[in-house]
Amino acid sequence: MINIQVIPHSQQRYETVGDWWKDEQGILQIRVSEFDDWKMESAVAVHELIEIILCHARGIKQDIVDDFDKNFEANRQEGNTDEPGDDPKAPYRKEHFFATSIERLLCAELDINWKEYEEKINNL
Numbered sequence: 001m002i003n004i005q006v007i008p009h010s011q012q013r014y015e016t017v018g019d020w021w022k023d024e025q026g027i028l029q030i031r032v033s034e035f036d037d038w039k040m041e042s043a044v045a046v047h048e049l050i051e052i053i054l055c056h057a058r059g060i061k062q063d064i065v066d067d068f069d070k071n072f073e074a075n076r077q078e079g080n081t082d083e084p085g086d087d088p089k090a091p092y093r094k095e096h097f098f099a100t101s102i103e104r105l106l107c108a109e110l111d112i113n114w115k116e117y118e119e120k121i122n123n124l
Contacts, residue, residue, distance in 0.1 A: 002028045002049070006041050009033040009124045013066075015073045016084075017121050018048040021062050028052060033124055039110040040117055047103040051085075054095035064091050081122045 013019055017033040030052070032044045055065060068091055072084035085096025107114055 002030065004030040004032065004045050004049075006032050006034050014070050016069065017124055018044040020048045020052040021066070035120060035124075037120075039107075039112055040120065043103050043106050043110065043112060043117070044121075046106055047099045050099035050102050051092065051095050054098060055092050058095065060092050060095065068092075081118075 009017065012031060012033060019031045021029050023029050030045055030048045032041050032048070035041050035044075054060075055062075068087075068089075069084040072087060072090075083096070084090055085093055085100075087093070090096060104114060107117060
């Protein structure tokens with residue numbers, strides 16, 4: 001079972017626009033920050049779904065991803081707008097890049113301007 005919800009950005013577990021984890025019952029939880037644009041929210045949700053599928057297939061555990069992301073955000077350099085998964089040290093970098101590729105394709109099909117989309121993400 002997969003549970004995808006759009007939530008206010010302030011309710012994310014940490015500074016992110018998309019988050020995934022498996023809960024105690026083994027249900028995949030995906031949370032997407034609210035954009036007031038269902039197309040953009042869908043693109044983030046698809047990114048998260050692809051990322052968790054690949055991480056699960058390759059044995060990359062949720063706590064490893066969470067720890068890396070939280071550490072990255074806690075030590076984020078001022079002006080750096082990269083996602084944690086973009087970092088060369090990210091344990092899920094390959095999976096993140098593939099998910100971003102799918103996300104970009106979906107955005108193109110939904111007529112979402114990628115630059116505007118990134119700006120909206122960075123301004124949440």
